[in-house]
Amino acid sequence: MKPPLVHAVDVIATPDEARHLAGELAARLSVNPDVQSMDWDEATASWRCALVDGGRGRLTLAAPADPAAAAVNTHRLVATFEQGSPDAAEAFFAAARHLPFTDTEVAAAVSELPLTSRLADRWPDKPLAGTGVLLTIHHMRDFLVLVDSLLALGVDPAHMTVIDKEYPYAHTHRVDAHLVQRHGIAVWRYRDLREGIEDHIGRVAAAGKRSVVMDDGGYVMPTVLRELPEHAGHFTGLVEQTTSGIRKVEGLDLPLPLFSVAESDMKGMIESYGIADAAVRNTLRLLPDEKLEGQAALVLGFGRIGHEVARVLETRRMRVAVFDSDITRLVAAHEEGFLTGRSLEQLVRTHRPRLVFGCVGSRSFGAREARLLPDRSFLVSTTSRNFEFDLAELRAGSTQVTDRGVLGTGYQLAGDSPELVVLGHGMPINFHYAESLSNRYVDLVLAGLAVGAVTLAGGDERLRPGHNVATTNLILAEAGIVDDYYRLYGPAGGGRG
Ligand SMILES: NC(=O)c1ccc[n+]([C@@H]2O[C@H](COP(=O)([O-])OP(=O)(O)OC[C@H]3O[C@@H](n4cnc5c(N)ncnc54)[C@H](O)[C@@H]3O)[C@@H](O)[C@H]2O)c1
Numbered sequence: 306m307k308p309p310l311v312h313a314v315d316v317i318a319t320p321d322e323a324r325h326l327a328g329e330l331a332a333r334l335s336v337n338p339d340v341q342s343m344d345w346d347e348a349t350a351s352w353r354c355a356l357v358d359g360g361r362g363r364l365t366l367a368a369p370a371d372p373a374a375a376a377v378n379t380h381r382l383v384a385t386f387e388q389g390s391p392d393a394a395e396a397f398f399a400a401a402r403h404l405p406f407t408d409t410e411v412a413a414a415v416s417e418l419p420l421t422s423r424l425a426d427r428w429p430d431k432p433l434a435g436t437g438v439l440l441t442i443h444h445m446r447d448f449l450v451l452v453d454s455l456l457a458l459g460v461d462p463a464h465m466t467v468i469d470k471e472y473p474y475a476h477t478h479r480v481d482a483h484l485v486q487r488h489g490i491a492v493w494r495y496r497d498l499r500e501g502i503e504d505h506i507g508r509v510a511a512a513g514k515r516s517v518v519m520d521d522g523g524y525v526m527p528t529v530l531r532e533l534p535e536h537a538g539h540f541t542g543l544v545e546q547t548t549s550g551i552r553k554v555e556g557l558d559l560p561l562p563l564f565s566v567a568e569s570d571m572k573g574m575i576e577s578y579g580i581a582d583a584a585v586r587n588t589l590r591l592l593p594d595e596k597l598e599g600q601a602a603l604v605l606g607f608g609r610i611g612h613e614v615a616r617v618l619e620t621r622r623m624r625v626a627v628f629d630s631d632i633t634r635l636v637a638a639h640e641e642g643f644l645t646g647r648s649l650e651q652l653v654r655t656h657r658p659r660l661v662f663g664c665v666g667s668r669s670f671g672a673r674e675a676r677l678l679p680d681r682s683f684l685v686s687t688t689s690r691n692f693e694f695d696l697a698e699l700r701a702g703s704t705q706v707t708d709r710g711v712l713g714t715g716y717q718l719a720g721d722s723p724e725l726v727v728l729g730h731g732m733p734i735n736f737h738y739a740e741s742l743s744n745r746y747v748d749l750v751l752a753g754l755a756v757g758a759v760t761l762a763g764g765d766e767r768l769r770p771g772h773n774v775a776t777t778n779l780i781l782a783e784a785g786i787v788d789d790y791y792r793l794y795g796p797a798g799g800g801r802g
Contacts, residue, residue, distance in 0.1 A: 309387045312398050314479075315369075315379050318407040323380035326407060327366040330382070330400070334364070339396035354397070360389015362397040378409065403482035411449065417744035418450040419793065420752035420786050424458060427784075428759055431459030436762040437509030437516035439502065441468040441495075441524045442546070442754070444480040445740045451751045452484065458759060464514060466491045466505035468498060468524060472736045499528055506539050515539055517758045521546045522689045523553025530557050537561075542761025542768065544754050546572070548609070549666050549689040551772075562768035564757035565777045566750060571787060573609045576750050579742045581613030583735040584662070584687050585621065591712055591728055591737070592683065598622040603658035604643075607634040610687050611664030615643055618662070626656045653677040660685065663693035671695035672702035672718065680723040684731070691731035699727070711738060749790045756784040 316323060331352040335343035340362075341355045354362040363385045369375040384401035386394045406414075415422045438460050442448050456462060467484055469492055474480070484490040491508070493501025502525060509516050518525045518540055529537055537560055544564045545551055551567050566572055589597070600623055604615040607629040615638070618625045627638035628649045639645045646652035650673065657679045663669050663686040670684065672695065686693035699716045700706055707715040713728040729737035741747070760780050761768065767776045781787065792798055 307388070309385050310394055310398070311386075312384045312401055314382045314384075314402070314404055315375065316382060316404065316407055317376055317378050317410050317413070318380055319378065319409060320380075322407040322409060323366060323382075326404060327364065327382055330404060331364060333403075334362075334397075334400050337396070337400055339393065356389050356393040356397060358390055358393050360386060360393040360397070362386045362401075364401065402478035403486075404479050405483040405486045406446070406449065406479055410446075411453075414446045414450050414744060415453070418447060418748040418751065420748045420789055421447075421450050421454050421755060424454045424752060424755050424759075428458060432759045433517075433762050434459030434461070435514055436460065436541070436758075437464035437466075437505065437512075437514050438519060438758060439466045439468070439505050439516055439525060440519045441470060442519060442521050442751075443472065443736060443741070444469055444474050444477045445736075446476060446480065447740070447744045447747050447751060449480060449483055450744075451755060452488065452490070454755055455758065456488070458755070461512075462488045462490050464509045464512060464516075466493065466501060466508075468492075468501055469494050470522070470524075471495045472732060473738055474736050475738055475740045495524070498524060499532055502528060502533065503536075506533075506536050510539060515541045517541055517761050518543045519546075519754055519758055520544065520550050523547075523550030526559065526561075527553050527557060530560075541764070542757075544757035544761065546750065546754055547689065549692075552666060559771050562761060562770055563772050564761055564768065564780075565772060565774050566753045566757055566781075568772075568774045569753065569777050569781055571753055571778075571781055572750060575787075575790075576742070576746070577609040578613045578617075579746045580610055580687065580735060581617045583739070583741045584610075584614060584685070584733070585617045587734050587737060587739045588660075588683075588685050588728060589621075590739075591734075597660060600624065600660070601626065601656050601658040602660040602662065603628065603653065603656060605629075605649075605661065605663045605669045605693075606665035607631075607638045607643075608664065608666075611662070612638075614662050614664055614687065615641075618660070619643075623660065624656075626652055626658065628652055649674060650677065659683065662686075663688060665693060667692055668695055669693055672698040675699060675716070675725060676702070676718055676720075676722045678723050678725055682723060682725040684725060684727045685729070685734050686731050687733050687735065689733060694727060694731050696727065696731050745794070749786060752786045753781050753784075756781060756786065 341357045343354045346353050351363045351365040365383045367381045542562050545567045602618045602623040603626045604611050626644040629635045653674050654677050659682045661684045703716040704719045705717040709715045713730050715726050717724045735741040
C-alpha cells in the first residue's frame with residue numbers, strides 16, 4: 306500500500322484571510338475537471354475530494370503544533386492525497402499549491418521594497434498606460450511588488466505577460482497563482498517561450514500599443530529577432546537585468562534601445578556582493594553537516610559575481626583558488642591574494658577543491674577536470690539555467706547518476722574517480738528553493754528596472770538603438786533611487802523603509 310502524499314503550505318494571515326484563502330482553494334478544486342466531488346467534512350474540519358481517475362484528497366486549514374517554532378500568524382494549509390494514480394496526485398497538488406498571497410503577506414513585501422513600491426508617487430501621471438510589458442523576471446515575492454508598481458504606473462494587466470523561468474524558487478507556485486488569480490496577468494512557461502511572445506504581441510498590438518521587454522537572461526529579443534523578425538518592430542525598448550542576457554544579445558543587431566541595468570554601476574558595485582552572499586548561504590544551508598572551514602575551494606570566473614564569491618568564501622575560512630581565462634582578471638585575483646594558475650587542470654590537480662563555484666556564465670568545467678577532484682566534492686553554479694557545468698559530459702562519464710532530492714544530482718565518475726554532487730542540479734544556487742537576496746537589498750535593482758521601462762516608454766532620445774551603458778548609469782542616477790537607498794541604509798538611515 307502506498308503511503309499518503311502530503312503537501313503543507315505555511316501562510317501568514319489573519320484568521321479571516323486564512324479561512325478565505327482555504328475556501329477559495331476548495332471552490333477552485335470543486336470546479337477542476339479532474340475532481341469528481343468535493344465535500345466539507347464537519348468531523349475532521351476538512352474538505353474531502355474524490356478525483357475522477359481514482360484517489361482521494363483532503364484539505365485542512367491547520368495551525369502549527371509548535372507556534373514558537375513558526376512565524377507569528379502562521380496558518381498551515383495541509384493537502385493530503387491517498388490511493389490514486391501519480392497523475393491524479395499531480396492534478397490535486399498542482400491545484401493545492403496555487404495559493405495567492407494574503408493581504409498580510411503582500412503588505413509585508415511592499416514594506417520591504419520601499420523604492421520599488423513608491424515609484425508611482427514619483428510619476429503620478431501613469432507613464433506606462435500606453436505600453437504593454439513582457440517580463441521574464443524571477444518568480445519571487447519581490448517580483449510581485451514590481452508588478453504592483455508597474456500596474457500603478459499605468460500598465461493594463463491585460464497587456465502584461467510574464468514568462469515563468471521554471472526555476473524551483475521558494476514560492477514559485479504562489480507567485481504564479483497571485484499573478485493569474487489576483488491580477489489576471491497571462492503567465493507562460495519558459496518551455497513555451499515563443500508561443501508566449503506571440504500571444505503577447507497579438508493581445509497588445511490589437512489594443513494599438515507597442516511593448517517594452519523587461520528581461521532577465523536575454524530570453525525575449527533573441528527569440529524575436531531569430532524566429533519572429535517580422536514582429537521586432539512591436540517592441541520599443543529592452544531593459545536587461547543580467548550579464549548572461551547581455552551576452553545573448555551581443556551578436557545581434559538590436560533595432561531598439563537597451564537599458565542595461567545588467568552593466569550599470571549600481572548592479573555591479575552594490576548587488577554583486579549580495580548575490581555572492583546569498584549563493585554561499587544557500588550552499589551552506591543545503592550542506593549543514595559539512596565542515597568547509599579550512600578546506601579548498603575553487604572559483605571559476607573572477608568577474609563581478611566570482612570576485613565577490615571568492616571573498617565571501619574566504620570569510621568562511623576556506624582556502625580559495627581562482628581561475629579566469631582572462632589574464633588581466635587572473636592577475637587581479639593573484640594580487641588580491643588568491644591562489645591562481647594559467648591551467649585550470651593544473652590548478653584543480655594541485656589545489657584539490659572540495660567546493661567548485663562556477664561564476665563564468667558559460668561552460669567552464671567538465672568531466673576532465675571533475676575527475677581530478679577529491680571524493681565527495683560539490684559543484685555549485687551562480688550562472689543562469691544549467692549552463693556552467695558540462696552535465697551531459699559528467700553523465701556520460703559516470704557509472705551511476707543519482708537524484709539526491711533537494712541537494713541536486715550525484716555523479717559517480719567512472720574508474721578510479723570521485724563521487725561528486727552538482728548542487729541544485731547545476732541551476733543558480735541562490736534561487737534553489739530560496740529567494741536569493743533579501744527584499745530590502747534587491748529593491749534598488751527592481752526599482753532600476755522600472756525606471757528603465759518608464760524611460761523607454763517615454764521615448765527618451767538619449768537612448769539610442771543598441772547598448773546604452775553610460776546613459777543607463779546617468780538615467781539611474783537622475784532617478785534618485787540610489788540617493789533614496791543611501792538615505793534608508795546609509796549612515797543616517799535606520800535601515801528600514
Ligand atoms: N545567480 C544570480 O542571481 C546571478 C545574478 C547576476 C548574474 N548572474 C550570472 O552569473 C554569471 C557571471 O556574471 P558576472 O556579472 O560576474 O559576469 P562577468 O562577465 O563580470 O564575469 C565573468 C568572468 O568569467 C571569465 N571567463 C569567461 N570565460 C571563462 C572560462 N571559460 N573560464 C574561466 N573564466 C572565464 C571572464 O573573463 C570574466 O572575468 C553570468 O552568467 C550572469 O548572468 C547570476
